[in-house]
Amino acid sequence: MREQISRLMDGDLEGAEAEAAFRELKQSEGFEHWTCYHIIGDCLRRTGAPTAGFSSRFAARLASEATILAPNTTQKPQPARLPLAWAVAATVAAVAVVSSVAVSMLDPQPTALAKAREANVIRTAQPRPQAVSPDYLLAHQEYSPTTLIQGVGPYLRAVSAGDGR
Amino acid sequence: MIAMRRPHPYLPWIGQALLAAAWLVLAPTASADDAAAWLDRAADAAQKQNYVGTIAYQHGGRFETSRLVHLNDQGREYEKLVNLDGPAREVIRMNGEVRCYFPDTKIVRVEPRTFRNAFPSLSPQQQAALTDFYTFRMAGRERVAGIETQAWVFEPKDGLRYGHKFWADPSSGLLVKARIFDERNETVEQFAFTEIAIGAKIDREQVKPTWPVTPPDWKVRQSAPSEDAKDTGWTVMRPPPGFVKIVDGYRRLRDAREVAHLVYSDGLVAVSVFIEPIATAAHPFGVSRQGGINVFVRQQDDNLVTVLGEVPIATVRQIAHSVARR
Numbered sequence: 001m002r003e004q005i006s007r008l009m010d011g012d013l014e015g016a017e018a019e020a021a022f023r024e025l026k027q028s029e030g031f032e033h034w035t036c037y038h039i040i041g042d043c044l045r046r047t048g049a050p051t052a053g054f055s056s057r058f059a060a061r062l063a064s065e066a067t068i069l070a071p072n073t074t075q076k077p078q079p080a081r082l083p084l085a086w087a088v089a090a091t092v093a094a095v096a097v098v099s100s101v102a103v104s105m106l107d108p109q110p111t112a113l114a115k116a117r118e119a120n121v122i123r124t125a126q127p128r129p130q131a132v133s134p135d136y137l138l139a140h141q142e143y144s145p146t147t148l149i150q151g152v153g154p155y156l157r158a159v160s161a162g163d164g165r
Numbered sequence: 166m167i168a169m170r171r172p173h174p175y176l177p178w179i180g181q182a183l184l185a186a187a188w189l190v191l192a193p194t195a196s197a198d199d200a201a202a203w204l205d206r207a208a209d210a211a212q213k214q215n216y217v218g219t220i221a222y223q224h225g226g227r228f229e230t231s232r233l234v235h236l237n238d239q240g241r242e243y244e245k246l247v248n249l250d251g252p253a254r255e256v257i258r259m260n261g262e263v264r265c266y267f268p269d270t271k272i273v274r275v276e277p278r279t280f281r282n283a284f285p286s287l288s289p290q291q292q293a294a295l296t297d298f299y300t301f302r303m304a305g306r307e308r309v310a311g312i313e314t315q316a317w318v319f320e321p322k323d324g325l326r327y328g329h330k331f332w333a334d335p336s337s338g339l340l341v342k343a344r345i346f347d348e349r350n351e352t353v354e355q356f357a358f359t360e361i362a363i364g365a366k367i368d369r370e371q372v373k374p375t376w377p378v379t380p381p382d383w384k385v386r387q388s389a390p391s392e393d394a395k396d397t398g399w400t401v402m403r404p405p406p407g408f409v410k411i412v413d414g415y416r417r418l419r420d421a422r423e424v425a426h427l428v429y430s431d432g433l434v435a436v437s438v439f440i441e442p443i444a445t446a447a448h449p450f451g452v453s454r455q456g457g458i459n460v461f462v463r464q465q466d467d468n469l470v471t472v473l474g475e476v477p478i479a480t481v482r483q484i485a486h487s488v489a490r491r
Contacts, residue, residue: 010463011486132453132460132473135388135418138265138276140437140458140473143412143428149207149331150343151235152246152256153356155265156222157456159254160229164267164274164386 005033009041134158134165200301201292203317204432207331210338213237217371218310218361219249224354224456233358236367243372257374266376271383273376291432294407298322298431299329307332309342310358319433325405325480327353327457329433337363345457345475354457388418390426397425399440403487405480407431429474429484436474436484443469452478461485 001024007013008021024030137158141147146154217234231248244258255266263276295301304316314332321328328350332342342357379385397413404410412428416439427438443464453460460473461481465488472485 011482132455132462132471133418134265134274135386136437136439136471136473137455137458138263138274139388139416139426139439140428140435142263142276143430143437144435144475145204145430145433146343146475149204149211149340150356151211151233152244152258152263153220153222153231153233153343154457155246155256155263156229156231156248156254156356157224157354157458159256159265159267160222160227160248160251161455163252163270164265164272165270 001030002033005030006037009034009037134162198292200295200299200319201432203301204295206338207333207340210334211235211340212242214337214339214363215365215367216339216361216363217365217367218358220246221357221359222355222456223352223357225454230359234367234371236369236372238369243369245372245374247375255375257372259372259374264374266374268376271380273379273383273385275385275387277387277389288409291407291409291430294409295319295432298326298407299433304330310361312341312361312363314341323406324348324477325483326431326434326476332357334363339363347477388416390414390416397427397440398491399425399427399438400489400491401427401429401438401484401487402489403483404429405431405476405483408436411435434475436472436476436481438484438488439471440465440468440488443467452482454478 004013004017004021005024008018008025013021025034138155141155141158144154215236218232220231220233222229222231229248229250231246234245236243241260242258244256246256248254252267252269255268257264257266261277265274265276267273299319299321302318302320304318307314307316309332312334315335316330316332318331319329328346328348330344330346331340333340341361342355344355344357345353347353376383397415399413401410408429408431410427411430412426414426415423416426418424418441422441425438425440427440429436429438450462450464453462455473457475458473459476459478459481460471461478461484462469462471463485464470470485470488472481472488474481
């Protein structure tokens with residue numbers, strides 16, 4: 001079981017195997033292993049682990065935070081149909097799941113959940129636009145067929161975010 | 166030289182005619198040839214036409230505009246792209262070299278080789294892959310940047326690719342708009358000219374870099390393919406169907422680190438795989454996104470594996486988990 005949880009975290013499981021591992025996570029023992037592996041991983045990567053009591057403090061902050069579930073009409077007009085118009089006010093990436101569920105409960109439109117999810121994906125990607133080196137993006141662009149038919153336009157992907165470092 | 170698989174170099178017209186004849190017999194559908202011929206025409210127009218215009222780039226919640234000038238002067242290509250909002254950025258392509266200028270941080274990035282020098286034309290395998298994995302069809306006529314364009318769509322047949330829609334100027338074949346969309350038909354990324362003069366008279370002055378000589382206090386950063394042909398020994402065990410390896414070699418990054426670089430393409434898009442010994446500093450693992458490019462970073466033993474391309478997250482993730490030593 002431990003091995004299955006470890007493989008799940010590595011993204012190695014699919015289909016029925018993944019579902020079985022998710023069921024294990026619902027058991028307290030499985031959840032403990034999962035938490036433990038994440039702390040080990042964080043320590044190895046030196047990204048730091050949350051301090052004691054993080055979960056309860058986080059839950060308290062989340063409960064006190066207002067969540068806006070309607071599109072913000074005072075926003076500047078956006079070109080075309082942008083998913084960001086669905087301003088789910090969650091300020092912390094981890095709130096994504098909670099707010100998506102809330103939106104889906106209040107708004108019966110099937111697309112609302114999808115849009116809210118997408119909005120969160122984009123939001124969470126923004127704080128780290130430099131997650132990939134421009135070296136990589138430029139090297140890739142050289143071999144991408146998009147360059148062949150669109151000229152240097154697609155190089156905007158590599159230069160528009162980030163400052164070249 | 167970077168070790169490269171070159172299934173077919175750009176063939177002279179006789180070769181193309183023979184290839185076309187072969188396809189009449191072998192091709193599973195006639196449109197395999199149509200799709201490849203259409204791409205050839207778009208590439209040819211992008212290379213040979215002279216044009217100047219304003220291009221709008223839209224991705225995620227962002228929208229930015231840039232000025233683009235392209236000149237083909239007796240077979241030599243010159244291209245200049247300058248953004249019009251945010252911190253100034255300039256991309257110059259000249260004599261087979263791409264330079265990106267970042268004046269606020271005083272950095273210029275140089276790519277000594279360009280795509281056109283390196284990228285082989287589609288192999289028959291890739292031509293077939295195009296219609297095995299995409300439905301290529303003509304869409305409506307739509308007005309873009311004042312031009313009555315003809316739209317074309319590459320609709321993916323599986324969830325491992327995005328959809329692509331292109332709007333072409335019917336007389337020159339030049340693309341004036343390109344949109345990448347996901348399975349919900351939401352725009353992932355879009356490039357569109359808001360105004361363009363095709364066949365304009367372009368002066369060499371218009372494509373000259375703002376900084377023809379790099380100022381002495383600027384940093385020059387190169388990430389050239391390594392000179393030595395070396396087998397990286399890395400491979401993707403289970404590439405998504407239709408993706409063929411087109412590049413396998415080392416690349417020297419700015420601090421002289423050697424990074425293995427593999428490129429897989431399905432003929433319409435590419436996925437790059439970078440493998441390097443892991444540094445001690447913390448790395449952001451997982452998924453990120455840069456316009457239409459999805460990135461997946463993971464650690465594999467003592468190596469950092471970075472996979473990126475114009476494909477959905479699931480595809481870069483699948484490839485990243487399939488990287489192995491041969």
